[in-house]
Amino acid sequence: MSTASTAGADVRRDIPPVEIENVSVRFGAIKALSEVSFRVEPGTIHAIIGPNGAGKSTMFNVLSGVYRAAEGQVRFGDDRLDQMRPYQIAGIGVARAFQNIALSGGQSVAENLMLGRHHLTKAGFIAAGLRLPKATREGKVHGTRVAEIAEFLELGDKLHTPVGVLSYGDQKRVEVARALCTEPRLLLLDEPVAGMNAEETARMAEAIREIRSALGISVVLVEHDMGMVMSLADQVTVLDFGRRIADGTPAEVQRDPEVIRAYLGSGDEIDPAEAADAAATGHHTGHHTTETPGTPS
Amino acid sequence: MSEATATKARRSSAGGARPLPGTARGRSLLKPVLLVLALVVMLALPLYVEEFWLRTGFAVFGAVVGAIGLNLLVGTTGQLSLAHAFFLAVGAVTYVFVSGESGGIGLADLSGLGLPPLLGLIAGVLLSGLAGLLFSPIAARLRGIYLGVASLGLVFIGQHVLNSWTSVTGGFNGRSAPEFSLFGFTFGNTDPDLFVLGVPFREAERLWYLGLVLALAAYLFARNLLRSRAGRALQTLRDSEVAASVMGVNVQRYKARVFLVSSMYAGLSGVMFALSIGSIAPESFGLEVSILYLAMIVLGGLGSVGGAALGAMFVSALPLIFQRYADTVPFVGGPGEGGLAAGEAARYLFGLAIILVVLFEPAGLAGLAGRFRRKARDPGGGRTTSRSSAATSSSTTSVPSDPPAQGSTT
Numbered sequence: 001m002s003t004a005s006t007a008g009a010d011v012r013r014d015i016p017p018v019e020i021e022n023v024s025v026r027f028g029a030i031k032a033l034s035e036v037s038f039r040v041e042p043g044t045i046h047a048i049i050g051p052n053g054a055g056k057s058t059m060f061n062v063l064s065g066v067y068r069a070a071e072g073q074v075r076f077g078d079d080r081l082d083q084m085r086p087y088q089i090a091g092i093g094v095a096r097a098f099q100n101i102a103l104s105g106g107q108s109v110a111e112n113l114m115l116g117r118h119h120l121t122k123a124g125f126i127a128a129g130l131r132l133p134k135a136t137r138e139g140k141v142h143g144t145r146v147a148e149i150a151e152f153l154e155l156g157d158k159l160h161t162p163v164g165v166l167s168y169g170d171q172k173r174v175e176v177a178r179a180l181c182t183e184p185r186l187l188l189l190d191e192p193v194a195g196m197n198a199e200e201t202a203r204m205a206e207a208i209r210e211i212r213s214a215l216g217i218s219v220v221l222v223e224h225d226m227g228m229v230m231s232l233a234d235q236v237t238v239l240d241f242g243r244r245i246a247d248g249t250p251a252e253v254q255r256d257p258e259v260i261r262a263y264l265g266s267g268d269e270i271d272p273a274e275a276a277d278a279a280a281t282g283h284h285t286g287h288h289t290t291e292t293p294g295t296p297s
Numbered sequence: 298m299s300e301a302t303a304t305k306a307r308r309s310s311a312g313g314a315r316p317l318p319g320t321a322r323g324r325s326l327l328k329p330v331l332l333v334l335a336l337v338v339m340l341a342l343p344l345y346v347e348e349f350w351l352r353t354g355f356a357v358f359g360a361v362v363g364a365i366g367l368n369l370l371v372g373t374t375g376q377l378s379l380a381h382a383f384f385l386a387v388g389a390v391t392y393v394f395v396s397g398e399s400g401g402i403g404l405a406d407l408s409g410l411g412l413p414p415l416l417g418l419i420a421g422v423l424l425s426g427l428a429g430l431l432f433s434p435i436a437a438r439l440r441g442i443y444l445g446v447a448s449l450g451l452v453f454i455g456q457h458v459l460n461s462w463t464s465v466t467g468g469f470n471g472r473s474a475p476e477f478s479l480f481g482f483t484f485g486n487t488d489p490d491l492f493v494l495g496v497p498f499r500e501a502e503r504l505w506y507l508g509l510v511l512a513l514a515a516y517l518f519a520r521n522l523l524r525s526r527a528g529r530a531l532q533t534l535r536d537s538e539v540a541a542s543v544m545g546v547n548v549q550r551y552k553a554r555v556f557l558v559s560s561m562y563a564g565l566s567g568v569m570f571a572l573s574i575g576s577i578a579p580e581s582f583g584l585e586v587s588i589l590y591l592a593m594i595v596l597g598g599l600g601s602v603g604g605a606a607l608g609a610m611f612v613s614a615l616p617l618i619f620q621r622y623a624d625t626v627p628f629v630g631g632p633g634e635g636g637l638a639a640g641e642a643a644r645y646l647f648g649l650a651i652i653l654v655v656l657f658e659p660a661g662l663a664g665l666a667g668r669f670r671r672k673a674r675d676p677g678g679g680r681t682t683s684r685s686s687a688a689t690s691s692s693t694t695s696v697p698s699d700p701p702a703q704g705s706t707t
Contacts, residue, residue, distance in 0.1 A: 064543050065542075065543075066539055066542075066543065085542070085547075086539075086542035086543045087542050087543075087545050087546055087547045087548070089543075090542075090543060090544055090545030091545055095544075096543050098540060098543075102536070102537040102539065102540035103536075103540075104529075104532050104533055104536045105536075106532075106600075107529070107532060111529055114526070114529055115529045115530065115533050115541075115544050115546075116544060117526070118526060118529070118530060118544055118545040118546055119544075119545035121526050122526075123525055123526045123527065124527060125522060125527050125554055125558060127525075128521055128522050128524075128525030128526060128527050128528065129518040129519070129521050129522040129525075130518065130521070131521045135525060135526075138526075139525070139526070178544070182544065182545065
């Protein structure tokens with residue numbers, strides 16, 4: 001895709017597209033996703049946006065194997081993500097950072113990050129318990145790489161600090177760093193800047209851009225901060241009530257009348273320019289701002 | 298990634314210039330010295346201490362092994378189990394059956410395989426582990442208190458089997474446990490007669506060393522495990538199963554493994570219990586035992602190996618010590634006298650201690666010990682700065698890489 005290559009990244013050969021085809025998810029009688037399709041091109045930053053309850057998190061849970069799709073397929077190259085268990089999906093290089101931080105608070109940053117190396121390492125119970133040389137060596141090698149990744153996300157001086165005492169913004173960065181530690185080919189970021197201030201948001205956006213350009217991997221993110229989405233994403237998929245209502249470049253999506261309606265309730269009697277502005281900021285009457293907006297309703 | 302190598306270079310130079318080398322060396326020296334000192338004291342103890350303390354010590358060592366095992370399961374992995382007494386029983390009964398002799402004592406005809414005690418011990422550990430492994434699929438379906446109650450079922454089954462399968466367990470009255478021996482060296486009073494520095498080394502002295510070795514091995518294995526890839530997976534599994542699985546941990550397999558390891562610990566502890574008492578009986582493996590083990594690990598500090606050992610010491614030794622020194626403790630009278638009975642007093646104190654510890658130090662005795670350690674290191678009190686804590690803790694945490702090796706490379 002041309003938009004991807006113009007971003008200047010070398011797209012790695014081993015990164016296939018993600019193809020989501022007619023995916024439906026039901027919880028009892030409620031359809032959380034109905035027949036959603038879109039495609040994540042290799043090496044792009046692809047945003048999934050939508051109002052609360054639109055099915056964004058459900059989509060992420062399907063991508064990472066936490067939820068099973070009732071219908072449809074999710075393909076990542078030759079692998080069928082919709083038929084795999086979460087740990088198997090992690091094993092083929094799909095990593096996820098959680099929205100509501102899911103780190104072990106009592107453990108240090110380094111220990112949390114080392115979990116990301118789980119599928120790349122082998123030491124079992126016996127090797128670890130007896131401290132066999134191969135287990136020690138493995139830990140050392142991967143510890144070096146973990147330190148590099150921590151440095152990359154400005155966590156280098158906090159490696160041995162328990163995660164629980166870090167600031168919220170730091171914890172969010174540990175989440176992303178842990179996902180990166182799995183050496184992913186596809187990185188799923190669930191609201192990476194939710195709750196961050198303007199400066200932290202800008203730093204995180206910069207980090208995501210660098211991840212993509214340095215590693216050449218695909219990034220899919222769910223985000224409420226429209227300013228960030230519009231400046232960062234190559235491609236945007238908009239969900240509403242579990243359906244895909246738009247899919248395209250940020251500029252295309254911003255002009256889409258369906259999107260404007262979804263964000264404003266009923267968009268018919270509203271001036272289109274104002275509506276586009278509102279859609280872009282995620283506020284009903286907001287101006288362009290990089291500050292985190294409240295969750296749009 | 299070119300910047301990766303750049304950051305690596307930056308990092309190693311920063312590591313070389315890392316301040317506080319004196320602190321790091323002072324700490325890294327202090328700890329081994331203390332450990333060696335403790336070990337020497339433990340090794341020399343049988344020369345100076347009377348039999349009561351050695352027997353108590355062996356019972357404590359057995360409890361330490363069991364508590365460490367339960368803590369791996371409950372504290373580290375978050376799988377509540379009330380079945381620990383059952384796994385202890387499997388270990389103990391297997392040992393007694395495999396290494397005991399057939400024959401009739403009084404009413405019951407007992408059967409036994411008469412194999413060497415070492416084989417009995419190994420069989421006890423393995424069979425108990427197998428029992429845990431078989432139970433582990435239940436943990437895939439149930440969580441928290443529901444898992445706890447389901448595991449309770451095992452204790453009831455165990456009680457019934459212990460009472461009714463007389464030819465193996467000895468039934469209601471129980472059955473005596475064969476003396477332990479290792480390649481012809483018995484852990485009994487004679488055979489061979491042994492004197493060290495003029496002190497006769499009889500059963501109590503010999504068992505003390507056996508217990509010390511087993512408890513130490515159990516402790517080291519668990520500690521290494523927790524600081525490893527597997528330990529991190531288990532801890533994350535406790536904090537969030539979804540996060541663990543998304544990060545690549547096969548949750549079901551890890552639950553099965555931790556049940557296996559935990560019940561192997563319980564099996565070993567059960568064998569040691571049989572050796573310590575010299576016999577087994579159904580009442581030794583009731584629900585109360587499961588609960589006492591839970592108390593040990595909560596009191597000691599959930600998820601901490603050292604804490605489990607401390608908690609086990611506290612819970613298992615306290616009643617024995619109270620019993621012995623009943624007359625010297627205020628308000629406690631001997632049998633038949635006024636005042637509290639010794640066992641009762643121990644229970645009051647023990648109950649009070651649990652309440653106090655949980656109330657004031659949720660991290661348990663391990664948390665208390667950690668607090669003193671920090672105070673000793675930083676007498677100024679208060680929080681250490683992130684910089685110095687990062688520098689000092691690098692010598693205590695083994696993750697991500699081995700600290701001594703890291704020190705030598707930078």
